[in-house]
Amino acid sequence: MPDILANLNPPQLAAVTLPPQHALILAGAGSGKTRVLTTRIAWLISTGQTGPHSILAVTFTNKAAKEMLARLAAMLPINIRGMWIGTFHGLCNRLLRAHHRDAGLPALFQILDSADQLSAIKRLLKNFNVDDVKFPPRELAGFINAHKEQGIRAAQAEAYDDYTRRRVELYAEYDSQCQREGVVDFAELLLRSYEMLQRNEPLRHHYQERFRHILVDEFQDTNRLQYAWLKLLSGHNAPVSRPNGACVFAVGDDDQSIYAFRGAEVGNMRDLEREFKVENVIRLEQNYRSQGNILDAANALIKNNRGRLGKNLWTDAGAGEPIRVFEGFSDIDEARFVVDEARELTLDGYTRNQIALLYRSNAQSRVLEHQLFTAGVPYRVYGGLRFFDRQEIKHALAYLRLIGNPDDDTAFTRVVNFPTRGIGSRSIEALQEAAHRANSSLYNAAASLSGKAGTAVGNFIRLIETLREETRALPLPEIIDHLIERSGLRQHYLAEKEGRERLENLDELINAATNFLHEESDTLAAQEADPLASFLAHASLEAGEHQAGEGQEAVQLMTVHAAKGLEFDAVFITGLEHGLFPHENAAQERDGLEEERRLMYVAVTRARKRLYLSYAQTRMLHGQTRYSLPSFFLEELPEALLHKINRAPAYSNNAATAPARAAVSPASGQTSANGLRIGQNVQHAKFGLGVIVSAEGRGTEARVQVNFGAHGMKWLALEYAKLAPA
DNA sequence: CTGCAGCGTTTTTTT
DNA sequence: AACGCTGCAG
Numbered sequence: 016m017p018d019i020l021a022n023l024n025p026p027q028l029a030a031v032t033l034p035p036q037h038a039l040i041l042a043g044a045g046s047g048k049t050r051v052l053t054t055r056i057a058w059l060i061s062t063g064q065t066g067p068h069s070i071l072a073v074t075f076t077n078k079a080a081k082e083m084l085a086r087l088a089a090m091l092p093i094n095i096r097g098m099w100i101g102t103f104h105g106l107c108n109r110l111l112r113a114h115h116r117d118a119g120l121p122a123l124f125q126i127l128d129s130a131d132q133l134s135a136i137k138r139l140l141k142n143f144n145v146d147d148v149k150f151p152p153r154e155l156a157g158f159i160n161a162h163k164e165q166g167i168r169a170a171q172a173e174a175y176d177d178y179t180r181r182r183v184e185l186y187a188e189y190d191s192q193c194q195r196e197g198v199v200d201f202a203e204l205l206l207r208s209y210e211m212l213q214r215n216e217p218l219r220h221h222y223q224e225r226f227r228h229i230l231v232d233e234f235q236d237t238n239r240l241q242y243a244w245l246k247l248l249s250g251h252n253a254p255v256s257r258p259n260g261a262c263v264f265a266v267g268d269d270d271q272s273i274y275a276f277r278g279a280e281v282g283n284m285r286d287l288e289r290e291f292k293v294e295n296v297i298r299l300e301q302n303y304r305s306q307g308n309i310l311d312a313a314n315a316l317i318k319n320n321r322g323r324l325g326k327n328l329w330t331d332a333g334a335g336e337p338i339r340v341f342e343g344f345s346d347i348d349e350a351r352f353v354v355d356e357a358r359e360l361t362l363d364g365y366t367r368n369q370i371a372l373l374y375r376s377n378a379q380s381r382v383l384e385h386q387l388f389t390a391g392v393p394y395r396v397y398g399g400l401r402f403f404d405r406q407e408i409k410h411a412l413a414y415l416r417l418i419g420n421p422d423d424d425t426a427f428t429r430v431v432n433f434p435t436r437g438i439g440s441r442s443i444e445a446l447q448e449a450a451h452r453a454n455s456s457l458y459n460a461a462a463s464l465s466g467k468a469g470t471a472v473g474n475f476i477r478l479i480e481t482l483r484e485e486t487r488a489l490p491l492p493e494i495i496d497h498l499i500e501r502s503g504l505r506q507h508y509l510a511e512k513e514g515r516e517r518l519e520n521l522d523e524l525i526n527a528a529t530n531f532l533h534e535e536s537d538t539l540a541a542q543e544a545d546p547l548a549s550f551l552a553h554a555s556l557e558a559g560e561h562q563a564g565e566g567q568e569a570v571q572l573m574t575v576h577a578a579k580g581l582e583f584d585a586v587f588i589t590g591l592e593h594g595l596f597p598h599e600n601a602a603q604e605r606d607g608l609e610e611e612r613r614l615m616y617v618a619v620t621r622a623r624k625r626l627y628l629s630y631a632q633t634r635m636l637h638g639q640t641r642y643s644l645p646s647f648f649l650e651e652l653p654e655a656l657l658h659k660i661n662r663a664p665a666y667s668n669n670a671a672t673a674p675a676r677a678a679v680s681p682a683s684g685q686t687s688a689n690g691l692r693i694g695q696n697v698q699h700a701k702f703g704l705g706v707i708v709s710a711e712g713r714g715t716e717a718r719v720q721v722n723f724g725a726h727g728m729k730w731l732a733l734e735y736a737k738l739a740p741a
Numbered sequence: 742c743t744g745c746a747g748c749g750t751t752t753t754t755t756t
Numbered sequence: 757a758a759c760g761c762t763g764c765a766g
Contacts, residue, residue, distance in 0.1 A: 075756070104756060129755080201756065236756095276754060376753050381757085398755085432742095439742045471742095556756075576754050598753055614754080637751070638757045 019057050019090055023047075030297045031055045033264075035064070035227075037251075037291035039234075039284065040266040043328045044313070044620035045304030045582065048266050052232055053083050055264060056098075057090040059228060067097035069227035071248070071261070074102055075236055077557050079580060083232075099226070103241050104201060107208040108552050110222075111199070117218060118211045121197040123419045123548045126555035130404065131425050132156055132200045138428065139189055142451055150185065159186050163202035164238045164278035166209065196424050196456060202240070209244045223250040226261045233580075234267030234287070238278040242286065251291055263291060269324045270317050273576060273614050275606070284324065302328045302620075304582050306335025308656045309626050313619045316651050320609045328620075336625055337658035340649065343631040346379075346590075350386040352660075353587050353629060357570055358392060360585050360625070367393060367568040369584035373575050373618050375596040379589065380572050382635075387570065397573035403554045407508065407517040408524055412554055414498045418483045419547050422456035431457075434507035437471040446472070478502065491546050492528040499525075575618045586622035588615075591630040591646040615648045628657075632706075642706050644696075697721060697738040 023031060027047055030040050031054045042048035056072065059065045074080045080101045087095050099106060108126065111118050127135060136152045136159075139145075162172055169187035174180035193199065199207060212219045229249050231237070237245070245251075250260035265287055272281040288296060302310055310330050317323070343349030357370050372383055377399050387394045402408065410433055416426035432438040450460035458476070465473040482501060486494040499505050499521050508514035508521070531550050571583065590596055596615070601607035619626065630645050696706050705721040721738070 077756090102756065273754075274756090277756080378752065378757090435743070437742065441742080574754065595753095600753065610754095635757080 019054055019061065023051075023054070024301055026297055026299050026301075027051050027054075030299070031058050033297075035262045037262055037287075037293050038264045039288050039291075039293045039296045040264070040299060041284075041296055041324060041326055042266050042268055042299040043302060043326050044268065044271060044617070045302040046299035046328070047303060048268070048299065049079070049083065049086075049232070049580075051299065052230055052264075052266055053086045053090065056083075056087060056228075056230065060091060060093070065227050067093065067095055069225060070098045070100075070230070071106070071226040071228070072098065072100040072230040073106065073232065073245075074100070075233040076580075077102060077105065079232060080105070102556070103237075103244070104204050104556050107204040107244075108556065110208045110211070111204065112548070112552075114211060114215075114218060117215050118207050119194075120199065120207070121420065121422075123197070123545060125198045125416055125420055125423055125426075125548075126204065126552055127193070127198050127200045127425060128404075128555050129156075129201070130409075131198075131555075134428070135192065135196075135198070135200075135425050136189060138424065138447075139185065139192055142447060143185070143188065145181075145185065150182065155182060155185060155189075158182050159189060160200075160202050161278060162186065163200075163206045164240050166206060166240045166243055168206075192424075195454070196422050197420050198423055198425065205240050205244060209240060209247060212244075212247055219247070219250075222248060223260055229261045229263050231263065231265045231267075233271075234265040235269050235272040235281050235284060236267075236274045236279045237283050239280055239283075242280070242283045246290070263287070268326075270320070270326065270613055271579065271617050273579065273610060273617060275610050276604070296324075298326055300326055300328055302330045304623055305330065305620060306332045306624055308334050308337055309619060309622050312338055312626070312652045312656050313616055315653050315656075316612065316619065316648060317616045319651055320612055338652070338656050339625070339627045339660055340657050341627065341629040341660045342645070343629060344633070346382045346631045346634040347386070349589060349629050349631040350382040353383065353589060353627070354386040354390050354392060356627065357585075357587070358390065365584055367570045370587075371571045371573065371578060371581070371583040371585070371621065372587045372589060373573060373578055373621070374589050375575060375598060375614075377574060378636075379595075383572060383589065387572075393567055393569040394572055395567075395569040397571065398577045402520070402523070402527075403557070405517070405520055407504070407520055408554075410504060411495060411499055411502075411521060411524055412551065414479075414482065414502050414504075415495065415547065416551060417458070417479050418486065418494075418498070419545075419551065421458040421479070424450075424457045427457045427461075430502070431461075431472075431475055434503040436475060436503075438475065442472060491532060491550055492525045494547070495525050495528050575614050578621050579617050582621055582623060584623045585625040585627070586618070587627040587629065588618045589629050590634070591628055591649055592634065592643040593646055594641075594643050595634070595636075596646050597648070612648065612651075615646075628652075644704070644706050697740060699736065699738060 020028060020031065024047075027050070030038070030051050033055075040048070040051060042051065052072070056070055059070070060067060072080075072083060074083060084095065084100055087098075087100075099109070101109070111120060111124070112122075115122050115124060133152055133156055136156055137147065140147050140150060140152060140155075162168075169183050169190060172183045172186060174183045190203075193203065212222065226248065229245060231245065245263060248261070249263050251263070265284075267284055269281050269284055272279060275281070287293060305313070307330055310328050311334075314328060341349070341352050343352055353372060357367075357372070360370055361367055372394075374380060374383070380396055380399070384394065384396065403412070410430055413426035413429040416423045417430070421427075428443065431443065446457050446460050446464070449464055450457045453460060453463075458479075461472050462476050465476070478501070482498050485501075486497055489497065504521065505518065508517045511517070528550060531553055532546060575588075588596075597608055597611035601611045604610070628649060630643075630649075632642060634641050634643065696704065698704060699721070707721055
């Protein structure tokens with residue numbers, strides 16, 4: 016056996032070889048967190064302290080789970096099949112499949128992704144004649160999910176006003192609709208399995224006794240419910256010495272908590288320490304990733320946050336290069352710089368895979384993509400529209416879902432008239448009416464209402480019945496192939512102008528099913544007897560990393576969120592503008608700016624050798640040109656670490672032009688007599704530094720709109736306000 | 742019932 | 757700029 020403990024530093028070694036007890040590992044960026052986690056598992060098993068059967072490891076993404084599995088396979092000579100390694104959602108799915116009866120679910124229950132959930136809610140509102148302006152579906156979805164993530168059912172939800180009372184009612188109705196349809200949303204997977212274990216003592220004991228070691232990655236991103244779930248499963252109230260109950264080994268970094276917006280509670284780290292009586296928190300502070308300047312910048316930045324658990328990363332790599340800062344005239348100009356620079360890097364020996372272009376929001380990728388495309392640089396965009404989110408895929412899967420579970424109204428409404436077969440909104444409303452009255456699914460209503468052939472609805476029911484019959488004995492990929500054909504999907508996209516890519520995606524779906532059968536039969540122990548159900552779960556829970564050109568060397572584009580856990584030789588953080596990064600919406604949220612800062616911290620710490628920070632004076636946003644100030648995060652970095660890059664003015668003469676105004680000239684034009692132009696930085700006695708965003712009127716009427724960053728957006732009369740160009 | 746044109750709204754991040 | 761929804765003509 017290779018010495019798996021070789022080359023661990025002292026704190027890493029201490030963490031890996033900790034005797035059986037609850038543990039909290041505070042692991043800074045690039046400190047070897049994943050390595051510690053996997054080595055811990057390997058050590059527990061290879062020293063004979065425990066078997067694979069007794070391990071439960073939770074990660075946040077499927078990718079992380081896969082990577083852990085791969086590393087373990089390399090470290091351990093044994094079969095790793097018995098281990099439960101996966102995301103919270105994946106593991107809960109597994110639990111619920113195995114005990115669907117105890118959980119009160121049908122064997123083939125299906126999983127709603129966020130889009131499905133939204134359409135289920137829209138349907139609900141329609142059924143109950145609820146005004147969807149007063150109760151926006153998105154908001155209601157957020158309300159429901161937030162409650163579930165705190166472990167609160169509608170029955171316990173607090174209704175502090177009439178409006179909320181109504182929302183709570185709708186929450187309850189939504190849950191019964193899901194129950195009737197045999198579907199489960201993301202949060203429900205967790206809450207349902209939590210309640211099942213809580214209610215069912217034998218089952219709970221079974222798993223408490225089985226899992227001796229529960230290991231959690233990215234612990235700072237767990238929500239209340241996930242914490243409670245871990246607590247329950249570990250039987251933490253029992254003393255550790257007792258024969259049942261597991262040791263919880265949690266690894267996290269409070270400075271990298273960037274999912275508070277969806278219910279993550281950094282406070283879970285403190286709670287774990289207190290409630291699980293963690294005796295000594297182990298800190299991993301040596302960073303093996305970034306060079307000194309980059310790390311210094313990250314440390315300086317994150318110091319501005321309050322209430323940290325405290326940690327200071329260090330490296331024994333040299334200082335390395337300075338951090339390069341670029342100010343672009345426009346977003347296009349910025350993108351050009353980034354692409355030029357990225358090309359230079361490849362000439363200097365950087366491989367394209369090792370160059371990442373990061374941004375705060377997905378919309379920003381467009382300009383970068385355009386420049387990359389123009390320059391002929393291969394690139395790959397992560398996130399955005401996922402494979403399983405594409406409409407053609409969702410349509411095909413909806414047919415598959417209906418075959419497995421006719422009560423799935425979400426699937427039903429999606430494809431009942433796609434491709435169009437003469438079932439319009441009128442018929443669907445009638446169906447909904449009937450289903451509502453009979454308290455049955457749309458499918459049942461349709462079947463009993465128009466049992467006789469000939470009607471459009473009757474034909475649709477017959478189509479599904481036939482599909483079910485014909486595919487009964489077929490392997491999964493052939494089922495999919497068959498239904499694409501028979502449902503008319505293929506025909507439909509064949510006729511559509513832009514349909515070629517969609518057809519390719521449908522073919523890719525068949526491939527995905529084939530691959531799924533091969534891969535999953537190895538790893539997932541094939542304990543889910545029904546391949547259809549498990550493939551559908553896979554489609555809901557997994558982003559679908561099948562993207563074209565995956566093998567090719569390409570520059571990597573992604574949001575900062577998506578970059579967490581990754582590292583690159585060279586990183587560009589783009590769009591460092593006030594209002595964009597930090598995002599303006601963040602100011603409204605509790606501790607929003609601190610979360611933005613952590614996001615920036617994550618971004619900075621992705622870089623190994625070279626880091627670029629860039630921003631633009633003007634940017635197209637929502638179809639309009641916006642003028643903004645540099646992000647104040649830039650000011651939080653020590654000047655000595657930065658190297659400002661200026662480019663020849665001729666290079667950036669393509670700034671977006673703003674319409675000419677009387678008192679204030681457009682950005683690209685000449686400066687007007689009073690020295691002001693749109694995009695001009697100005698100084699105000701009270702509000703400080705700002706930038707002119709727009710202007711109107713002339714003479715004594717002239718007013719300008721100025722963005723003062725933290726002081727907000729102001730309209731000022733030029734006659735009175737003393738604005739000095741800055 | 743279908744398809745299209747025009748309109749308003751959007752957008753933070755995602756398992 | 758892009759998408760989804762509504763309203764209207766065919």
